Amino acid sequence: MIIGVPKEIKNHEYRVGMVPASVRELVNHGHQVVVETNAGLGIGFTDEDYVAAGAAILASAEEVFAKAEMIVKVKEPLANERARLRQDQLLFTYLHLAPDLPQTEDLVKSGAVCIAYETVTDDRGGLPLLAPMSEVAGRMSIQAGAQALEKSRGGRGVLISGVPGTDPAKVVVIGGGVVGSNAARIAVGMRADVTILDRSIDTLRRLDAEFGGRAKVVYSTADALERHVLEADLVIGAVLIPGAAAPKLVTADHIKRMKQGAAIVDVAIDQGGCFETSKATTHAEPTYIVDDVVHYCVANMPGAVARTSTFALNNATLPYIIKLANKGYKQALLDDKHLLAGLNVMHGKVTCKEVAEAHNLAYVDPKALLGA
Ligand SMILES: NC(=O)C1=CN([C@@H]2O[C@H](COP(=O)(O)OP(=O)(O)OC[C@H]3O[C@@H](n4cnc5c(N)ncnc54)[C@H](O)[C@@H]3O)[C@@H](O)[C@H]2O)C=CC1
Ligand SMILES: CC(=O)C(=O)O
Ligand SMILES: [Mg+2]
Structure with missing residues (x-):
């Protein structure tokens, strides 16, 4: 799979979806990773560090979104990022859709497969990516x-x-x-x-x-x-x-x-x-x-201590990124009910009950959409 890591663009947001060590893991699993130039510079990772880990550097976010099958970010996509998403593209990041109707509408319109870190669950009743x-x-x-x-x-x-x-x-x-x-x-x-x-x-x-x-x-x-x-x-x-x-x-x-x-x-x-x-x-x-x-x-409080936060976030997200890349989203979601709980929007439908209720939108059972 081709995995894309754009530079974060929210105010004073220096975290990055993948550190070079995470890139190396994905490359070792046979995947291709494309990283926007200077994506990790705010926390001390140069383009050369990413290249040494096996990534290719692209000059703009536009190119990263155009090339990647899965986008791995930190913060919710802002309007210009949302406009770059396409049908069936996988987006893995924080979304926080319940208080954000414009974002919800744009993600629905995009046809993308949007998995929110903050609603992925675990066996102990926790939220491991939040x-x-x-x-x-x-x-x-x-x-x-x-x-x-x-x-x-x-x-x-x-x-x-x-x-x-x-x-x-x-x-x-x-x-x-x-x-x-x-x-x-x-x-x-x-x-x-x-x-x-x-x-x-x-x-x-x-x-x-x-x-x-x-x-x-x-x-x-x-x-x-x-x-x-x-x-x-x-x-x-x-x-x-x-x-x-x-x-x-x-x-x-x-x-x-x-x-x-x-x-x-x-x-x-x-x-x-x-x-x-x-x-x-x-x-x-x-x-x-x-x-x-x-x-x-x-x-985005953790953005202020972006280096600590990026390592802490990558430690938690990496196993899920690997799973999604190795299996593809359909199989990965069908195999793991906790990852499935992270699916908020897919192919134009809202698949998270709480988000649908917050915006008075129709809720669609994600299993039905995945053909389970
Ligand atoms: N602003 C920021 O940068 C960040 C914000 N957050 C947010 O912080 C919030 C809390 O997250 P976590 O602690 O991880 O959640 P959590 O699920 O671990 O804890 C939430 C607690 O709220 C309690 N609760 C629910 N309704 C309540 C009520 N009416 N009165 C008193 N307690 C009630 C629950 O019983 C639970 O113990 C979330 O919205 C999360 O997204 C998290 C990280 C960064
Ligand atoms: C959880 C969240 O919103 C953040 O880390 O920025
Ligand atoms: Mg007063």
Whole structure:
């Protein structure tokens, strides 16, 4: 198979779909890899590194899309990338379609086979291709929040840890999955006063055992959420209903009633965000203020630590890329129900229930489309 790796074009996005070591694996399996010039330069990989791994370098994204049977990316395709997709071409990347109707419509129109990293599942009930970036974003969320609390950003001027004789910041984490638990680990390590809200009792038990009282774990009712959010210096939004738009758990009224200069980091913004006042921001301009609350809503947080993130992502995606290349998408999807869960759009049909529901579009069973 011919596999194409274009350069990412989202604001300050330096991750790349495949590092040279991943390219070498694909080439060893007998595949051809074409990489856009300078695709990995932002994280220190030159064209020469890719050539040494067995790739061919192409001068433009246009050529990569035209030549490749499978496109491997990191972020969702932007409008000009979507226009380059063709019938039956395989796209393997993050998509986050539930909050993004224009992208969904374009992918449907393209006729391409679009597998989203974030809805691929595993036997343990996890999301193995989302998890590594959730680990990164969770850990980063506390440093982003710490900066947002500084006076120069509009924050209330609170140091997360405090110093002897002062209170530490009260950090509230909504959602105790991969993002939330990683955020809590860093916040606890920085000696914040940490509360994690979730509505899965099993998750609360696991977090309670891990933190042994150094973080409070609270069942997430509307009442508990309101109480903790209104007392918080920093709130991290880390909920997920896989494939679906994030529920708006913190309302505009809550934001009005929060402490002046408090901060929110809405990590769930890639699924539309769990604060009513959230709108996606970029690394170039990460924060804005609503009712004296500093909002950080960057949808590609791991792009800021692109080298760490690219290795972590490639470690998780490589076995799936190899499977798709060796077997072709049809057989690979039919053989693996967890990879099949990643199929969001195929041949003009929406094959992910949550995405179809979010946009009021018809859902088509992917197995029927694959002729199973
Ligand atoms: N902005 C960015 O750059 C990045 C964003 N993300 C996003 O972060 C979000 C969280 O991802 P993960 O932690 O991997 O998901 P996860 O599935 O591991 O955890 C989500 C948690 O939310 C909980 N939850 C669901 N509804 C809830 C409610 N009403 N109240 C309290 N808890 C609730 C679930 O029980 C679960 O424990 C996703 O939207 C993901 O796409 C992930 C990586 C990077
Ligand atoms: C998960 C995601 O949206 C990211 O890593 O950018
Ligand atoms: Mg206020």
